[in-house]
Amino acid sequence: MKDKVASAAGKYIPKEGIKGVANAIKNKAQEIRAARAGAGKEDSMDGGSEEQEYQEVSIEGAQGEGEGAGKKRPIKQMINGIKKKIEEKQRLKQAKAQAALVPNISESFLIINHEKEESAQSIPPPTPEEAVNGIMRELLSSKHLEAQGSNRVRDQGAGLLRALNQPKVDMRELMKQCFIGIPDEIKGLRPLIWRILLKYLPEDTAQWDSHLKSSRETYEEWRQELIIKPKIKAEEEYNNERKKVIDHPLSTSSTSQWNKFFKDQDLWDEIEKDVKRTRTDMTFFYKAVDDSQNQHIEQLMKQAECKKAELSNADREKYIETHSDVLWRVLFIYAKLNPGVKYVQGMNEVLAVLYYCFWSFSDFAVIPRENLECDLFFCFTNLMTEIRDGFIRDLDKEESGITGKVAIFSEILRIVDPEVHKNLEAQQVNHQFYSLRWFMLLMCQEFDMSNVIRLWDTLFSDPDRFSFLNFICVATVQTQREICLTGDFADCMENLQRATDSITDIRVLIRQAKNVLATYIKMQESEQAWDDLNEDIQQNYHV
Amino acid sequence: MSKKQFLKMVILGDSGVGKTTLLQQYVTQKATGNSKPTIGADFQKKEVMVDNQQVNLQIWDTAGQEKFQSLGYAFYRGADSCALVFDITNHKSFENLAMWKKGFIENASPGDVNTYPFVVIGNKLDKEVNRQVTSQEARQWCKDNGDIPYYETSALENISVDSAFLEMAKTALKRGTQNALFSLPESIGGAGGAIKLNNFEDRGGAGAKGGAGKKKKNGTCC
Numbered sequence: 144m145k146d147k148v149a150s151a152a153g154k155y156i157p158k159e160g161i162k163g164v165a166n167a168i169k170n171k172a173q174e175i176r177a178a179r180a181g182a183g184k185e186d187s188m189d190g191g192s193e194e195q196e197y198q199e200v201s202i203e204g205a206q207g208e209g210e211g212a213g214k215k216r217p218i219k220q221m222i223n224g225i226k227k228k229i230e231e232k233q234r235l236k237q238a239k240a241q242a243a244l245v246p247n248i249s250e251s252f253l254i255i256n257h258e259k260e261e262s263a264q265s266i267p268p269p270t271p272e273e274a275v276n277g278i279m280r281e282l283l284s285s286k287h288l289e290a291q292g293s294n295r296v297r298d299q300g301a302g303l304l305r306a307l308n309q310p311k312v313d314m315r316e317l318m319k320q321c322f323i324g325i326p327d328e329i330k331g332l333r334p335l336i337w338r339i340l341l342k343y344l345p346e347d348t349a350q351w352d353s354h355l356k357s358s359r360e361t362y363e364e365w366r367q368e369l370i371i372k373p374k375i376k377a378e379e380e381y382n383n384e385r386k387k388v389i390d391h392p393l394s395t396s397s398t399s400q401w402n403k404f405f406k407d408q409d410l411w412d413e414i415e416k417d418v419k420r421t422r423t424d425m426t427f428f429y430k431a432v433d434d435s436q437n438q439h440i441e442q443l444m445k446q447a448e449c450k451k452a453e454l455s456n457a458d459r460e461k462y463i464e465t466h467s468d469v470l471w472r473v474l475f476i477y478a479k480l481n482p483g484v485k486y487v488q489g490m491n492e493v494l495a496v497l498y499y500c501f502w503s504f505s506d507f508a509v510i511p512r513e514n515l516e517c518d519l520f521f522c523f524t525n526l527m528t529e530i531r532d533g534f535i536r537d538l539d540k541e542e543s544g545i546t547g548k549v550a551i552f553s554e555i556l557r558i559v560d561p562e563v564h565k566n567l568e569a570q571q572v573n574h575q576f577y578s579l580r581w582f583m584l585l586m587c588q589e590f591d592m593s594n595v596i597r598l599w600d601t602l603f604s605d606p607d608r609f610s611f612l613n614f615i616c617v618a619t620v621q622t623q624r625e626i627c628l629t630g631d632f633a634d635c636m637e638n639l640q641r642a643t644d645s646i647t648d649i650r651v652l653i654r655q656a657k658n659v660l661a662t663y664i665k666m667q668e669s670e671q672a673w674d675d676l677n678e679d680i681q682q683n684y685h686v
Numbered sequence: 687m688s689k690k691q692f693l694k695m696v697i698l699g700d701s702g703v704g705k706t707t708l709l710q711q712y713v714t715q716k717a718t719g720n721s722k723p724t725i726g727a728d729f730q731k732k733e734v735m736v737d738n739q740q741v742n743l744q745i746w747d748t749a750g751q752e753k754f755q756s757l758g759y760a761f762y763r764g765a766d767s768c769a770l771v772f773d774i775t776n777h778k779s780f781e782n783l784a785m786w787k788k789g790f791i792e793n794a795s796p797g798d799v800n801t802y803p804f805v806v807i808g809n810k811l812d813k814e815v816n817r818q819v820t821s822q823e824a825r826q827w828c829k830d831n832g833d834i835p836y837y838e839t840s841a842l843e844n845i846s847v848d849s850a851f852l853e854m855a856k857t858a859l860k861r862g863t864q865n866a867l868f869s870l871p872e873s874i875g876g877a878g879g880a881i882k883l884n885n886f887e888d889r890g891g892a893g894a895k896g897g898a899g900k901k902k903k904n905g906t907c908c
Contacts, residue, residue: 416702416723423720453816488701488723488751536753545757573760579726588722633744636729 268301322604331506340603362517428467487534577639589643618655699771700779701750704809707841762794767803767858775816803857811840
């Protein structure tokens with residue numbers, strides 16, 4: 144806290160204390176004179192550090208001395224000038240802070256601070272007759288809601304259905320209700336809401352049905368162009384080639400012949416390698432998409448254990464499509480359509496969460512199953528649009544890239560928990576060392592699937608996506624606070640990298656993150672209060 | 687007055703060659719063989735005895751994919767030893783060793799390259815049937831690259847994993863002594879631990895590199 148005060152004070156009050164203010168104001172006056180002299184010249188306020196800014200202005204002041212000196216101005220005018228200058232500075236500072244950190248913080252805070260409430264009188268959800276479109280009609284006809292024993296779930300579910308069943312989705316209400324977690328119990332609800340939150344389904348509910356249809360057509364076209372046709376061609380070529388070499392005595396030596404003819408083989412291989420090790424904590428992704436095929440356990444085991452190209456011809460012919468094949472295909476199409484991003488490790492993890500959500504919380508009567516892969520693709524693409532800068536190597540050092548994201552987080556950590564921040568800096572723990580994965584993957588590699596899905600309900604409902612993630616990360620660091628306060632580099636690193644292992648219920652962490660946010664806002668306010676105080680001191684001292 | 691030694695090691699190599707599993711096996715004596723792709727880098731520490739001396743190893747397991755390389759440089763800095771890993775069933779991963787070595791040398795500024803303690807590890811010995819890189823071929827490459835020690839391991843079945851890491855520690859210690867290695871107490875050594883005179887700056891730079899270290903001090907000092 145002392146540090147905080149000192150640093151806030153340091154901005155406007157020189158080291159010598161209040162007395163120094165007079166000097167500071169003299170300098171300010173010089174600046175204004177200089178600014179007047181060099182009219183039209185703009186102070187380059189953004190970009191440089193405060194010290195730099197100050198220096199630049201002073202140099203200008205020195206140059207402008209000749210012209211500016213001699214002309215006497217009334218003191219009031221001068222004060223107004225100072226006021227203006229301070230206002231300008233504050234405005235810039237605020238703009239900077241807002242752009243970099245948490246804009247609409249008060250708006251966000253309302254949504255974030257919304258708690259589940261049990262109202263005395265439940266308002267029933269809309270009836271199927273009142274449905275705004277076919278999707279809502281199915282959802283409102285399902286019995287999941289009525290079957291709920293818990294009033295809370297029923298009320299929240301009804302609230303969500305009301306927010307959805309509008310000509311234009313009530314986004315604010317939707318986010319408010321989803322921030323606290325979408326109820327698992329109402330089948331089909333979460334996949335629908337994620338489609339909306341990820342800006343795939345439009346807010347205009349009348350468009351939903353046609354939107355699903357046209358998206359499906361578009362996706363099918365891409366799939367034909369990028370996968371089906373090249374595959375048929377490759378197979379033909381392979382078969383022709385095989386006829387030719389079949390008598391060759393050494394023809395059995397290569398197991399990857401089939402794949403050799405596959406266009407984009409490297410990309411397929413690269414993706415397959417990671418898809419095979421996606422969410423190995425679950426059996427889900429090795430299972431057949433068509434449930435009736437899941438009895439062929441032996442075949443499925445073989446498929447899981449080696450690459451497609453390494454399977455024997457017999458096994459390849461019996462190939463059963465698994466959930467991981469869907470991931471594989473979507474990632475491939477994404478990489479082909481986004482050559483600037485391509486495939487980067489970690490995308491598999493992000494996609495797996497969306498896929499699992501769409502699959503296991505779905506009610507295929509609400510949104511048909513044939514839309515699943517297409518919707519998955521578009522939702523993934525939209526989500527990537529928001530987070531892809533973290534995946535692009537060329538942007539690593541940019542503000543929007545991973546370094547920029549981590550820098551903002553580090554700044555919030557400094558404000559909220561200066562002691563921890565100080566020790567980590569002293570131990571040269573680059574915050575990127577432990578938090579890179581958290582920011583790149585929205586923490587999806589840190590928890591089991593159900594916790595990740597619950598966390599993403601919250602992250603997706605953040606009106607200023609993904610600011611709240613910063614507070615989740617600070618809260619995560621604080622689970623290791625003791626070590627971070629005193630530990631050396633190795634202790635801090637080891638514990639921070641495994642910080643999430645000890646978290647079994649994500650809701651506890653989310654609650655903690657809300658506390659962190661509240662602290663942050665308080666600190667920001669006190670910083671503002673200090674600035675105001677400084678302004679007062681400056682004015683009063685002079686007048 | 688016992689002095690602790692610190693050694694920083696990095697493990698490099700293509701994606702999927704088994705870097706994470708190697709480290710997992712070495713540090714925890716367990717390996718599941720289905721580790722996730724490493725995003726960024728992972729850090730582990732281990733205390734070992736080398737020639738009756740207690741040594742604290744800080745081992746960085748890096749991501750294999752190209753995207754993470756520019757971030758990886760921060761991890762390379764000041765490394766005392768480097769393992770170059772390939773998969774014996776994947777020839778391409780062997781061919782890429784040269785690239786990994788070059789990238790390391792360019793970014794870690796390891797001083798005299800010829801005496802730098804590299805170790806080459808050919809992993810996945812448990813998949814001998816699918817071998818694409820012969821031992822002879824690998825040994826020849828090591829010989830041509832300044833007599834780098836070569837180990838064939840199975841991270842999954844714990845074959846030769848310990849000896850490969852021990853070799854790294856030994857050669858690093860030996861070289862450290864030759865380079866006038868100053869052993870500092872833990873409290874002073876901090877992140878760097880043992881600080882070599884000749885690359886003191888490199889270690890200092892590592893912390894500040896990611897931007898976080900550069901963050902403005904907000905006027906706490908003049």
